[in-house]
Every structure is written in structure tokens, then in C-alpha cells.
Amino acid sequence: MEISAVITLATVVAVLGTLALTRIAPDIILMGAMGFLIVSGILSPGEALVGFSNPGVMTIAVLYVLAAGLKETGAIQWIAHKLLGQPARLRQAQLRVLLPTAGLSAFMNNTTVVAMFIPAIQEWAARLKLPPSKLLLPLSYAAIIGGTCTLIGTSTNLVVDGLLQSQKGIGLSMFSLAWVGVPLVLVGGTFLYLFADRLLPDRQGALEQLEQAREYAVEVIVAEKGPLVGKTIADAGLRSLTHGYLADIERHGRLLTAVPPETELMAGDILIFIGAPECARELRRVNGLQPASGDVHKLDIAHHKRCLVEAVIGPDFGGLNQTVKASRFRSRYQAVIISISRHGKRIPGKLGAITLQVGDTLLLETTQDFVDQYRYRKDFLLVSALNDSTPPDFRKAPLALGILAGMVITSATGLLSILEAALLAGGAMLATRCITASKARRYVDLSVLVVIAASFALGAAMTTTGAAAQVAQWLLLIDDLAPWAALALVYVMTVIFTELITNNAAAVLMFPIAVAVAEQLGVSFMPFVIAIMFAASASFMTPLGYQTNLMVLGPGGYRFTDYLRLGAPLSLIVGATAVGLIPLVWGF
Structure with missing residues (x-):
């Protein structure tokens, strides 16, 4: 040698x-x-850097943009909610996890699919009084196996196909791997369905405890003609959020407390949730709910440029010892206060009438540049953005799904190669504003x-x-x-x-x-x-x-x-x- x-x-x-x-x-x-x-x-x-020009690697990069568009429009979340539904027993929950996850992972980034399914499964676990450990690992395994069914299902397939093209001049088609991948889904899915409950432990997840978190009261309104009108609280998936709980409903000026899960939602209902700051982020991703604060709609900030920010009031804050309304907070900071926490507890009462004090923690909806703008100003002691808190643009979800379907069809029929179809799909996501160029860059790993x-x-x-x-x-x-x-x-x-x-x-x-x-x-x-x-x-x-x-x-x-x-x-x-x-x- x-x-x-x-x-x-x-x-x-x-x-x-x-x-x-x-x-x-x-x-x-x-x-x-x-x-x-x-x-x-x-x-x-030249030999060492050949990977950076490999078609498989470039296809993976473009698919990050495609997955980002599906996520930002709420398309994956919408599909997940439709397919997962509201199971009544563990066996039903397992089937609703395994089949849709494997199917979606064949055509979408499985990391994104799993990230979207985790909150829904945690909600099931809380409602059905099941340990999440019985469902979440099968979720991951189903996504992995499902990804083997198509060439774009996992980055590994694209990498090896790229090697085949560059070294052997052979390229695989979209569904070449399905002859083995589909039987693997059936065999592996059957095993998980029969044995996951027996082999996995009865263990609770490491969720953030609400009593140890900063507690806020977040108000949202049920949108007119939205998909939640006429649904019960349980069917809408609002019974057990990961980071908060539904406390009250304000309906036609009357406050309904301790509402049962079978209560039907009506257009214009104001839902009052109590929980950690992440609760507001969860509610932003529910199709059919809108912020109850009218000031949010007065913000002169594009939908895709908004995010949630926590800010702690400092001694040099301009509106100190004034009410929220009197401080003219929105016009001064181009931000809307959603909720206020004091000493780690929510402040009851009408938001506009609360007097602002040093140390109050504000949960804000504002521009993505707010953190950079006020991080070193003395108005606030601390400014921190909540990750992944931009609300999805559900109106463009059908468009994003149509772009994905177009990519699959054109590559499967041989009209275009996988890379060409992916490039066109990624470009279509940007051209139709399903995702902005700046966000697309951030999603590329x-x-x-x-x-x-x-x-x-x-x-x-x-x-x-x-x-x-x-x-x-x-x-x-x-x-x-x-x-x-x-x-x-x-x-x-x-x-x-x-x-x-x-x-x-x-x-x-x-x-x-x-x-x-x-x-x-x-x-x-x-x-x-x-x-x-x-x-x-x-x-x-x-x-x-x-x-x-x-x-x-x-x-x-x-x-x-x-x-x-x-x-x-x-x-x-x-x-x-x-x-x-x-x-x-x-x-x-």
C-alpha cells in the first residue's frame, strides 16, 4: 500500500x-x-473542492429554500392539522403519526415535518393523558423511513445520486427508490405500531414549567369566517398548548370562565390565554386566530417582517409611571404591547390602563430590527427576540403546496432534472413572496x-x-x-x-x-x-x-x-x- x-x-x-x-x-x-x-x-x-459544485449538494441547498417557504406560509402546519386530527386513543394517535409523517417526509424536509408535528403531539399527550415518550420517537423514525421513498426525501439520497452522476454518469429518477422504500415504510411502520408502546418508557417530556416562567396574559380573537368558527376548543387544538392554557373567553361583553373543552367557538370571541412568552408564538401559528389588540393592525410593518420581542423597562424609559395608553408606546417605538409581566406574574386588568414601572417585562409585536435598534439604548434594560415568532401567511399556503407539487411532477415525469426542478421551485417561492430573500438565506444551513x-x-x-x-x-x-x-x-x-x-x-x-x-x-x-x-x-x-x-x-x-x-x-x-x-x- x-x-x-x-x-x-x-x-x-x-x-x-x-x-x-x-x-x-x-x-x-x-x-x-x-x-x-x-x-x-x-x-x-480542484479535486478537493469538487463537492462544492456537486449537483446533489446544490439541490439540498435549494430544497432548504423550498422547505422554508412551506414553513413560512404555514403549509406544513395546515397539512399536519388536517391529517393528524384529534384521536381518542393511543392506537389511533400512533396511526395518525406514522402514516402522514412517512408520506410527507417523502417529499418535504423531514426535519421541518418533525418540528411541525411535535407541538401537535404534545397537545395530544396532554389531552389524552398519554406520555409523549410513546409517540415522539416513532415520529422521528417514521420521518426517517419515509424519506427513503423518493430521491428528494432525504439529503443522503441526493448526495449519493450526485456522486453517481459525477463519477459514473448515472442519475436516478424521483421514484427509483420507492421499490424498496415503500416496503420499508410498511415493515418498519408495522413494527412501530405493534411494539413502540411496549418498548418505550412511560416518561414525561422536559417541558418548561409555567410557574417557573415569566407569565403573560395573551388575548386573541376568533377571525370572522375563519376555519375555527363552529369548532369546539378541543377540536381547534387549543385545549392544551405547550406553553400556555386557555383561561377565559370574552363573548359579546360577557366573560366565560373555566370553559369546558366542548365549548364551540364563535366569530369575534376573545380568547384569553395565560402562559410563558412562547405561548404567544404558538398562537400566532394557529390559522383563524388574530391578535385582539387593535393597535397590532395599526403597525406600519409588513406581515413577514414582524416578530415577538421581550423588553424589560429601564429607568430612562420615556413613558415611566404612565399608563400604556398615555405613553403613546406604539407611535414612539413602532411596537405594540401584547402583554405585561411584573415580578414574573401577569398583571390583570385592561392593558391600556396598566401603569408602566421599572422592571416590567413587555411582550411586544414589532419589527425584526427592534432588537438591534434598542439593545444598547437606556430605555430598556434587556431586549430579546423570540426565535421563529413571525406569524405564517396562511393565504399563500395553497400556492406553496402548488409549487411543491409542480416540482415533484416535473422531475418525476422527466421533464426536468431534480436540480432544475428544485431551482425553479425555489425561485417561484421567492418570486411569489412565499418567503423573502433575507429569510431564505437564514434557512439555508x-x-x-x-x-x-x-x-x-x-x-x-x-x-x-x-x-x-x-x-x-x-x-x-x-x-x-x-x-x-x-x-x-x-x-x-x-x-x-x-x-x-x-x-x-x-x-x-x-x-x-x-x-x-x-x-x-x-x-x-x-x-x-x-x-x-x-x-x-x-x-x-x-x-x-x-x-x-x-x-x-x-x-x-x-x-x-x-x-x-x-x-x-x-x-x-x-x-x-x-x-x-x-x-x-x-x-x-
């Missing part, structure tokens, strides 16, 4: 060890490895793109130095190893890498090894490449291998052993099914 191959293998081992054992950011590690390969002369700059693109350098070094061929020889030391057994071996190695490092990096590292194994066996490389696609997505045994697993860790109150208890048998079942089916579709 040549010295360049030895250096390459040592670099790969160092990268794997650093990713698995340290907290250094993956993009820094991979960029450092790429820089080393260039400086050492193992790769030329550059660190993930850098990890993927930089890992291409490791894969290229493995191929050019012969290191991949050497690893393939070590794997095939067993005499007369059957192609099926070699395929299973490649699958298992990819799963191990995925659990230790990121799924995309694992796929890129295993690609040259899989191709070398196929060449030494004298068989087609396609089954081995497809196996990498499925194995790199099959991260069920740790919370670190896949982002959605990490997202449900806190809300579900999980421990590492919970992932192993349910994920290990699921990984075996999915692996056996995939290895059995792949050669039947892509023969050796």
Missing part, C-alpha cells in the same frame, strides 16, 4: 474519531481534513452543506490513492464471499458510520469502498450504492446519528437507552428487508 493511501486512511480514522469523541463542530473537522489533503499534495485544489461538500474530498482521496480498494480487499478476506454477504457487510459498515458521525459523511466515505468491493467481486456496483443510500438513513440507535432523533430527545424525556431499546430491533428489520429487496430491483 502506497504512503498516500496510508495517509488517507489515517486522515479518515482521525476524522471519524474526532467526530465521535469530541464536541468540535463537524464542518470545522471536515474542512480541516480537506485542507490537510490539499497541503499534503494528496489532492489538487451552511454548516450542513459544508460538511457534505468537504466530505467529498475524503471520498475522492480514498479513490485516487487506492485506499478504498485496500479496504475492500480487507472486507473480502473471506474466501468465496457471496455478493449478498458482501452487500450486507457494506450495509452494516454504513450503519455503524452513520451512528458515529453524520449520515451524509458516512455515505460519502462508504461510496468509494462500495464501488471497490463491487469491482473486486466482478458484479454491478448499483446494489452496493443503493444499499449505502438506505443504510446511511437508517439511524435509529442513537440520538446523534440523525437530526430528528435529537429533536425529540428533550420533548420526549428520552435517554440514550430508549433509542437502543426500540431502534436496535427496528434497524435489524429495516436492514434485513433492504438487503433482501435491493438485489431483486438492481441485480448483481
